[in-house]
Amino acid sequence: WSLVIFGSSETWIPAIPSLLASIFTIPLMWWIGRRTSGPVAGLAAAMILAANNVHILYARTALTESLLCFFMLLSVSLANCMCRELTISPHYRFYPFMLAVLSGLMAGLGWWTKYSGWLSLAVIVSGTAGWGLWRYRMREWIWLAIHLGVIVVVAVLVWLPFYFSLNQYGGYSAVAENHRQYFVGWSGWLTSLQYQLSSQWQMSGLLTLLGIVGEALITRQAADEPDLSASPVAQQPLLQASGVWLGASWFLGLSLAIPLYTPYPRLVVPWWIIVCFLLGIVISRLGTRLKSVLKKPVSHRALAMSLLILLYGGTLLDKNLLGAMTWQPRLFIRDIATQVLERTQQTATQEGKSADQVICYVYGEPALFYHLSALNVLAAPVGHLDLAPRDPRMQQVATFLITGPHAAESPL
Structure with missing residues (x-):
């Protein structure tokens, strides 16, 4: 659509959807992190994602990964909001029903974007089912199952036109046959995992690790701000159960499934989304513990000096710190x-x-x-x-x- 609207006069035009999706994913990460584990977790998760080399790299491409991640995160976030509403009252109400419809719509759009978009449904069904078994009595489970069914049905209905459009190319069986050639199975799982870890280190490396430490220091300082600590969201329970179940399903599922396929680095992009989310929660918990141990807030001068030492020390350890693939020109x-x-x-x-x-x-x-x-x-x-x-x-x-x-x- 970017080519249809803006033409093909400039080489950056095909990357517009990826760029916009990557930008909008950052406040979306803040929103879901904030609702799951408080404002500090949301801030930390959004900052980590914004500084993540892999996220930046694929934002500059004309691939579908960034758009898929946006729809996938939005779909799971809406399902999480649905679970929150069902916690209040596990019966039919218009608001959670509409959240289920919107979640299914986003999952369907993600499925349209890339064949792996069905992973949104896998995460939602497995994570929500685990949470429901832990949260509800069996007689109350029926309403959760109905809402999950709405999500799945809406997603499938959205995706069906694309499914039927494949008939002229041999149907979905031809597509599945093409996908099957990239499946390495459990016999190649360890080799694929090693390759993925190596490629992700080359794309992220020391700069990403330093960024996580720096963001931990910044969010530690943010935890001392009175407006932030006094907000209504900050007074909620430290962890929202349904969000944790959905996050665990996303992380564990992709961690096991990705190495089952030929180790293309772009397969790991959705995995980084949930890693940034979980790191935000971890950093917020560490910030709370540090606050109780240190008692006295860290001064802005000490914070700035710590960040400068991190950057300078990292440069000494890795002379190519700023020469990572993310920052190189894309004109070759x-x-x-x-x-x-x-x-x-x-x-x-x-x-x-x-x-x-x-x-x-x-x-x-x-x-x-x-x-x-x-x-x-x-x-x-x-x-x-x-x-x-x-x-x-x-x-x-x-x-x-x-x-x-x-x-x-x-x-x-």
Whole structure:
């Protein structure tokens, strides 16, 4: 839609949905953290997410991970609000029913965004069911089950048009067959986990760890602010049970499921969302304990000095602290596209063909296809290698197959 609205004149336009979704996820994280464990937890979780290298990295891409995370977090948050309302009265009321409808709607939109969007339903059903068994008597459980059914039904109804649109491509079975090739199973679980840990460290590393410590110091100071500690939310119980159950379901489920698949780093992006949420809760608890131990508030000067020492010490430990992948320019694929255009035109001239009329089939590199198209090259994305020209007239046009590192990993 960003291309439809703004055109394709600028290379940053396809990244608009990811950027906006990543920005809106931060206040959403603050809101759900605040409702689950108080204002300090919400502030800490939002700050950790905003400074998370992986979150920043995928906000700058034209991938679907950031949008998926926004819909997934919003869907689970609305389900958590529904549970809070059912705690007050485990019967039918219009407000919790509408929360269930909205939660299902967001889950369906997440499912439209990416095939793994159904994870919202898995988190909600498993987490809420565990909370319900712990919270309710069996005769009261029926209303929780009805509301869960509403969430699932609405999500499926929202997703059904996409399901039927797949018939022209062989139906969902063809999609499932494609997904199956990325499943490594339990035999490859440990290897996939090791690779994911390594890649996440390279993308996050020491800077993320220093950020967590720095944010712990800042939220420790925030806990001393009278307006914050006196707010109505701060007077609520320290942990909301349904939020903890949903968070545990999200964290444990993804921690077990992600290594079952080929270790693409982007699979871990939704996992980071719940990690930031849980870290916010942990930091708020630590801040409360420190407050009772230290008695005297930390001065702003001491806080500033602590943050400077952290940053300077981290720079000494890691000279490439600010040279992480997150902060590097994202123009290298555009530069590669320019080089490809120059090379294809040169080759076409050497073969006695027109340098202004070249055809580029791009296999496995959608970003490269986009940048070639932006250079007015006649390019087409392909998912197969049966590209022999059947029209004799096409033999007069220089035709190229462009591949990259993704093609080397393809089973085709």
